Amino acid sequence: MLKTTPLNETHRVMQAKMVDFGGWDMPLHYGSQLDEHHQVRRDAGMFDVSHMLVVDIRGENVRDFLRGLLANNVDKLTLTGKALYSCMLTPEGGVIDDLIVYFMTESWFRLVVNAGTADKDIAWITRQAGQSAPQLEITPRRDLAMIAVQGPNARSKVWATIPGTQAVTEFLKPFQSVVFESYFIARTGYTGEDGFEIILPADDAPAFWQKLHAAGVAPIGLGARDTLRLEAGMNLYGQDMDETTNPLESGLAWTVDLKSDRDFIGKFSLQQKPVRQKLTGLLLLDKGILRSHQKVIIKGGELSGQGEITSGGFSPTLNQSIALARVPVELAVGDEVSVLIRDRQLAARVVNYPFVRNGKALV
């Protein structure tokens, strides 16, 4: 039996093609994944991301607990509503999950974690708290829904949908949030476009979705969500990193705070291990489509060896295939590599990512 979000019936009425997405019955697209992708880059679209889990952690010294739990440093969060992207690591330095943590008050922090890892995350956090912070109350919030509204016109369309929101959200910077009535509104996203992620009571989600739709926000499926995040160069848990890979070899060194004295789970292991690989962008020069798990063949000299594509696909904005690949650290931007697709070796160039930001191609 697949799990469903509060918007399941709404997706069906909107003619979504529904798929089993890690045990959740979710919309892949509502007609055309390509059209939906462009809709977000050019105007505004909305995603049901209620399969992701909001976890509230309340109690005394919650900040202390998160200092030890997360690889990024929650001491960077000084303003109410400020958000931070972080990995949660195993003692060996593997990635249990990547998440966003919001600072609400000194006795309340909010996490948003991935759907596929939610049960594992809750078990891990509960166990850690049991050892070092038994006073904390850890509450999975399945009573909430989450809708991401993304695109250059996303914010203005949200303002038109919820009266009063413009005044309280207009001056939010990226990675800031605010609570307004029953809405939690954060200027975050997973598309490389401006917009909000809005958390609200599950029961209110269908009516809110319909209002956004009436304001000209198109429904977008998880298919386009994946091509948008790939163009934006954002990691996908389970593909670009997992418990067997560490964040320093997954393009996430910027999220790991090794500078401060603070100790956190996984820190010791990360300091011991030499970094031999990295994530890089690839742009396919020949015709074809890069896909995850294809081998990257690096020719010549000491770099001779192999890498592997972790996420690949067609970039609707560039009209060309792009990928993230795990390769030896020495490989440089501009180098040419071959990718083994079926029985053929196709040429690709190593490029910096993101590939696309705010509607503009960067490669």
Added chain:
Amino acid sequence: MMSIPAALKYAKSHEWVKAEEDGTVTVGISHHAQELLGDMVFVELPKVGRSLAKSEECAVVESVKSASDVYSPISGEVVAVNTELESAPEKINQDAYTAWLFRLKPTNLGEMDALLDAAGYEKLIAEEAH
């Protein structure tokens, strides 16, 4: 039914086959197949002159979602390919039955009899949906 033309034959692997008056056969993928795959972004066609066995992998259609092999519904020699699809793969989504992939000169036209007719193909789709 509009999406399964009665004049065509179908392979279980979701190709359609049309017998032409000149003795060649034209092959494409069905409307149902393109619907399952989603927006097409790349097509790899066989070389003209290649000999294909029945059920041999001979082309690839890739959608935003995934790559999918196309099998030759009958044996024969490739006499033409629809190169227009290489720059406009979305034509398969627009009309799967005019966006043909390749044309064969059959080795044994009798193999056509083993293919499904429209009713048989409709039944197959219904079965696969369960």
